[in-house]
Amino acid sequence: MMDAADRDYRVYVLSDGVADSDPELHDTLLDKVLGRRATIIDSAELHNMLEKP
Numbered sequence: 001m002m003d004a005a006d007r008d009y010r011v012y013v014l015s016d017g018v019a020d021s022d023p024e025l026h027d028t029l030l031d032k033v034l035g036r037r038a039t040i041i042d043s044a045e046l047h048n049m050l051e052k053p
Contacts, residue, residue, distance in 0.1 A: 001013060001034065001037065001038055002037060005037040010039070011037065011038035011039065012038060012039050012040075012041055012046065013034050013038045013039070013040050013041075014041060014042060014043050014046060015030055015040050015041065015042050016042045016043050017043060018030075
């Protein structure tokens with residue numbers, strides 16, 4: 001994900017497609033680390049994006 005972001009790709013991370021055994025760390029990674037380099041969405045949002053023409 002970081003490499004793709006560094007190469008100026010538009011990056012999406014599925015919040016319900018990644019996990020960590022520590023829920024607090026999971027939230028921190030999504031909000032503070034990955035969220036700065038990617039758009040955080042869930043699988044329902046991705047499904048809606050893919051349905052639109």
